[in-house]
Amino acid sequence: MEDVDETLGTALRRWRDRLSPADVGRIARAGRRAAGLRREELAELAGLSVDYVVRLEQGRATHPSAQVVASLARALQLEPAERDHAYRLAGLLPPRDGTISTHVPAGVQRMVARLGEFPVGVFSADWTLLSWTPAWAVLIGDPAARSPAERNLVRAVFATGPRGLASWPVLNDGDGLNRALVADLRTALVDHPADRGLTDLIAELRVGSAEFARLWDEGAVGRHVSARKVIVHPQVGEVTCDCDVLTVPGCEVRLVLYTVAAGSADAEKLEFLRVTNGLSADGSAPSLRGPFPTP
Structure with missing residues (x-):
């Protein structure tokens, strides 16, 4: 059973915080405050608007499409089990066996x-x-x-x-x-x-x-x-x-x-x-x- 306090927004913030800029090919500039990825960087990597990422993390966007979740999973470098967890938090079924995977290790x-x-x-x-x-x-x-x-x-x-x-x-x-x-x-x-x-x-x-x-x-x-x-x-x-x-x-x-x-x-x-x-x-x-x- 999913943790009752766990939402897609809290999971996205946790996964974003654990990535460093170097993990996605960015240079950490002097004076950077964020230890992980900024929302703007995640939005760019996933091909989404910054506003939409903010609404997802704040729980104001509650029904992302499977394509959006797949893009976020790739951008956040999620493992397969984490990707499936993201799908479930979004109210979607994870990709089933027999379908082409879009997961990039x-x-x-x-x-x-x-x-x-x-x-x-x-x-x-x-x-x-x-x-x-x-x-x-x-x-x-x-x-x-x-x-x-x-x-x-x-x-x-x-x-x-x-x-x-x-x-x-x-x-x-x-x-x-x-x-x-x-x-x-x-x-x-x-x-x-x-x-x-x-x-x-x-x-x-x-x-x-x-x-x-x-x-x-x-x-x-x-x-x-x-x-x-x-x-x-x-x-x-x-x-x-x-x-x-x-x-x-x-x-x-x-x-x-x-x-x-x-x-x-x-x-x-x-x-x-x-x-x-x-x-x-x-x-x-x-x-x-x-x-x-x-x-």
């Missing part, structure tokens, strides 16, 4: 925070972008400006229209990437047969993309390999990067990491983007973004 989050110099994106098993470094937002475009559906890489590769590659300025790698993505979705469907979002995505692409339908019906198999990718940026033009896909044993998330050779013209372009967008040398953002929409 705390160790992975700390590692990504320390890779702030590089564009890094963290993806779930269905290739939906879960979190990213400021350098990723500068190079690829701020994912916070896209809907959750538009943050799915498979949809971006195969779909046409506004959800397609127009929102991801990475030139398509062709059949190799396509086969690997289709194979990943097939594996995810075996592992998560009860995930409605995954089955809907597959059904959508089988109808909307002849290429996806062909590869799916063929039983395409493939694997991700290190590759060169060209990113077309509106400020600096083409940036050629080495792309690596990293996996974590015992965890479903994938890390996509873009790097360039030191001293190259592409490195100069990335440095220019970091400086002009206000990122420090380690890729961290010195000021908060906003405002964010209230759910």
Whole structure:
């Protein structure tokens, strides 16, 4: 039975207080009073408005959506049991077995925070972008400006229209990437047969993309390999990067990491983007973004 004095607001404050700025890739400035994360920092990390976080902690917002709770759990680096506790405090059922997890282990989050110099994106098993470094937002475009559906890489590769590659300025790698993505979705469907979002995505692409339908019906198999990718940026033009896909044993998330050779013209372009967008040398953002929409 839950503690009668425990609310989602008290739990959020407790979890926020235990995180240090370094845990989320921030620099603790001199004179900082808060030992843990500020509400403003939690709001930015979770993609929420500061006012909404305040209302949650004060108990004035009592019915957050499952998407909001999942975002807060990732931002606060909760363990699975703590994440489930947050869902219950919000009056929601925790994610059930057979569905794709959006949980990013705390160790992975700390590692990504320390890779702030590089564009890094963290993806779930269905290739939906879960979190990213400021350098990723500068190079690829701020994912916070896209809907959750538009943050799915498979949809971006195969779909046409506004959800397609127009929102991801990475030139398509062709059949190799396509086969690997289709194979990943097939594996995810075996592992998560009860995930409605995954089955809907597959059904959508089988109808909307002849290429996806062909590869799916063929039983395409493939694997991700290190590759060169060209990113077309509106400020600096083409940036050629080495792309690596990293996996974590015992965890479903994938890390996509873009790097360039030191001293190259592409490195100069990335440095220019970091400086002009206000990122420090380690890729961290010195000021908060906003405002964010209230759910």
